[in-house]
Amino acid sequence: MKIEIHGLNKIYPNGNHALKEINLEFGTGMFGLLGPNGAGKSSLMRIIVTLMKPTSGIVLIDGKDIQKHRKELRSMLGYLPQDFRFFTSLKTWEFLDYSGALAGLKNKKKRLTEVDRLLDQVGLLEVRDRQANKLSGGMKRRLGIAQALIGHPRIIVVDEPTTGLDPDERIRFRNILSQLSQHDVTIILSTHIVGDISSTCQGMALLNRGEVVFSGSPENLIRHAEGHVFKLSLTQYEYERVKDRYNVISTIPVETGWEVQIVSDDLPEYNSVSVIPNIEHAYVYFMEHKLHTEIID
Numbered sequence: 162m163k164i165e166i167h168g169l170n171k172i173y174p175n176g177n178h179a180l181k182e183i184n185l186e187f188g189t190g191m192f193g194l195l196g197p198n199g200a201g202k203s204s205l206m207r208i209i210v211t212l213m214k215p216t217s218g219i220v221l222i223d224g225k226d227i228q229k230h231r232k233e234l235r236s237m238l239g240y241l242p243q244d245f246r247f248f249t250s251l252k253t254w255e256f257l258d259y260s261g262a263l264a265g266l267k268n269k270k271k272r273l274t275e276v277d278r279l280l281d282q283v284g285l286l287e288v289r290d291r292q293a294n295k296l297s298g299g300m301k302r303r304l305g306i307a308q309a310l311i312g313h314p315r316i317i318v319v320d321e322p323t324t325g326l327d328p329d330e331r332i333r334f335r336n337i338l339s340q341l342s343q344h345d346v347t348i349i350l351s352t353h354i355v356g357d358i359s360s361t362c363q364g365m366a367l368l369n370r371g372e373v374v375f376s377g378s379p380e381n382l383i384r385h386a387e388g389h390v391f392k393l394s395l396t397q398y399e400y401e402r403v404k405d406r407y408n409v410i411s412t413i414p415v416e417t418g419w420e421v422q423i424v425s426d427d428l429p430e431y432n433s434v435s436v437i438p439n440i441e442h443a444y445v446y447f448m449e450h451k452l453h454t455e456i457i458d
């Protein structure tokens with residue numbers, strides 16, 4: 162499967178320019194959309210799932226314009242919106258059964274088998290008879306993913322599924338998604354949490370204020386930060402000056418003052434050691450330094 166996004170813009174009626182000339186291309190597997198709040202992630206996802214029209218530009222799935230093939234696309238799509246909520250007195254399994262019916266699974270017996278298979282997959286089989294709105298936050302989110310998965314969608318769009326989850330739940334969620342990505346599906350995952358972008362993402366884009374500031378593999382993102390991350394040992398006096406001049410990533414108090422990590426385009430004027438960047442470093446580097454340079458790998 163190939164998804165292409167060409168020259169996409171979204172200007173809301175109030176004038177908010179939420180997406181600016183977005184160009185992206187990715188295939189089967191997991192694609193991570195990373196960016197701070199307001200970057201335009203949800204807007205982009207709503208356009209991809211055809212719940213909203215772009216102001217200009219097109220999205221192609223296997224060469225087909227999604228606007229012209231809405232029905233066909235909808236039938237192969239699973240979507241977990243950012244604000245997924247349910248106000249229902251249905252039991253967990255009933256809710257999923259209902260979602261399955263909406264997704265077009267007409268055979269009741271097959272649907273029930275599918276419901277229990279999915280409940281098992283997301284670890285909710287034990288609570289299948291509990292009222293859905295009485296599940297814990299993490300469980301509700303997992304029911305949300307199950308709801309997006311019913312009917313074997315080939316494209317799965319999940320908008321900030323890990324927000325508000327505790328670390329255990331987050332790991333669990335990531336595992337569910339990475340297992341899924343081993344099948345022949347395309348998963349588009351948005352997040353504002355750098356740690357959610359893992360090596361399971363074949364591709365990713367960094368979005369900031371409606372613009373793509375990076376697209377490529379997570380490894381490439383990190384590579385671009387190489388040589389731009391430094392560790393400095395500073396006195397209190399030096400620290401005060403560095404703080405104002407550089408992007409400080411971390412600060413640790415040590416006996417002689419401070420040990421800080423910074424990102425910088427040039428070698429700092431202090432005694433420094435180059436640090437091998439991780440994805441957090443790379444994120445800061447791009448957000449702070451590369452705001453207006455788009456790099457396509």
Ligand SMILES: Nc1ncnc2c1ncn2[C@@H]1O[C@H](COP(=O)(O)OP(=O)(O)O)[C@@H](O)[C@H]1O
Pocket residue numbers: 173174175177178179196197198199200201202203204205
């Ligand atoms: N319905 C809307 N009307 C006007 N502006 C909107 C609407 N939805 C989102 N926005 C604005 O568009 C920008 C991108 O929002 P959004 O797509 O929700 O970003 P993200 O999901 O990355 O937080 C923000 O500035 C937001 O305020």
Ligand SMILES: [Mg+2]
Pocket residue numbers: 202203204243320321
């Ligand atoms: Mg959002």
